[in-house]
Amino acid sequence: MTNRVTQVSPAPDYRVEMAAVEVTLSGVSGTVDILRGVDLTVRTGEAVGIIGPSGSGKSTLLMVMAGLEQATAGQVRVCGADFTVMGEDALAVFRRDHVGVVFQSFHLIPTMTALENVAVPLELAGHRDSFDRAEAELRSVGLGHRLHHYPPHLSGGEQQRVALARAFAPRPALLLADEPTGNLDGTTGTAIMDLLFDRRAAAGSTLVLITHDPALAARCDRVVRVQDGRIVPDPAAVAPAVMSGVPSVPSGLPA
Numbered sequence: 001m002t003n004r005v006t007q008v009s010p011a012p013d014y015r016v017e018m019a020a021v022e023v024t025l026s027g028v029s030g031t032v033d034i035l036r037g038v039d040l041t042v043r044t045g046e047a048v049g050i051i052g053p054s055g056s057g058k059s060t061l062l063m064v065m066a067g068l069e070q071a072t073a074g075q076v077r078v079c080g081a082d083f084t085v086m087g088e089d090a091l092a093v094f095r096r097d098h099v100g101v102v103f104q105s106f107h108l109i110p111t112m113t114a115l116e117n118v119a120v121p122l123e124l125a126g127h128r129d130s131f132d133r134a135e136a137e138l139r140s141v142g143l144g145h146r147l148h149h150y151p152p153h154l155s156g157g158e159q160q161r162v163a164l165a166r167a168f169a170p171r172p173a174l175l176l177a178d179e180p181t182g183n184l185d186g187t188t189g190t191a192i193m194d195l196l197f198d199r200r201a202a203a204g205s206t207l208v209l210i211t212h213d214p215a216l217a218a219r220c221d222r223v224v225r226v227q228d229g230r231i232v233p234d235p236a237a238v239a240p241a242v243m244s245g246v247p248s249v250p251s252g253l254p255a
């Protein structure tokens with residue numbers, strides 16, 4: 001008979017808390033108010049879909065959550081860290097250790113193999129087993145046979161699977177995805193989303209997913225709509241076809 005020891009560890013804080021967040025950018029054509037008072041909390045382990053018309057501020061919102069864009073005003077706390085008092089270096093380290101980001105256009109380094117694209121960031125973060133871990137991640141997204149291929153020699157779906165492996169390899173507390181299937185055909189896009197949700201469940205990551213596809217948004221625990229740089233307060237009261245900002249919803253999708 002074995003003695004079982006129950007280990008009680010404190011619940012991890014993988015929350016995103018944004019309060020009265022504004023982003024105003026200045027350019028040659030004057031200032032642009034991109035985010036105009038965003039209040040949004042994403043709970044630990046929650047999956048939140050972000051929808052809204054083009055230009056409404058969705059990507060900017062995600063960049064603020066990633067610490068890639070600084071809020072002009074308001075509070076931003078991610079996994080307990082106060083972004084508003086952190087400098088560029090501290091934000092970069094935080095991102096490296098806690099945040100995975102997946103973009104529509106993959107953002108792989110073309111001169112590195114699939115394996116290197118996943119392993120090098122792990123190595124830079126100080127992981128000793130970076131290449132073994134990268135290989136395991138690539139196998140888990142079905143790319144064990146493409147480890148040494150360069151991105152230009154991979155299909156779009158394969159490139160996005162490398163990007164997913166790269167994002168999940170450090171076991172991020174927070175996964176941010178900006179239209180990750182926007183450049184893929186429907187079948188490939190569905191396969192990528194299945195992988196994303198599977199890997200996210202395995203990693204226990206909090207997920208924020210921007211999508212124009214109401215069916216994808218519906219796979220999240222909750223959907224919020226961004227409009228004119230603000231969050232619409234009660235998106236559940238709005239029909240998905242209206243929420244999506246897409247003129248028509250293909251038949252066969254959930255209403």
Ligand SMILES: Nc1ncnc2c1ncn2[C@@H]1O[C@H](COP(=O)(O)OP(=O)(O)OP(=O)(O)O)[C@@H](O)[C@H]1O
Pocket residue numbers: 025026027032034052053054055056057058059060061
């Ligand atoms: N660096 C910048 N300088 C000035 N305006 C910007 C800058 N970056 C973004 N914008 C403007 O901010 C607004 C919001 O951009 P954002 O990319 O967040 O929108 P989005 O909701 O992600 O749109 P889409 O669905 O088309 O991706 C847009 O009107 C855009 O033109």
Ligand SMILES: [Mg+2]
Pocket residue numbers: 058059060178
């Ligand atoms: Mg965008």
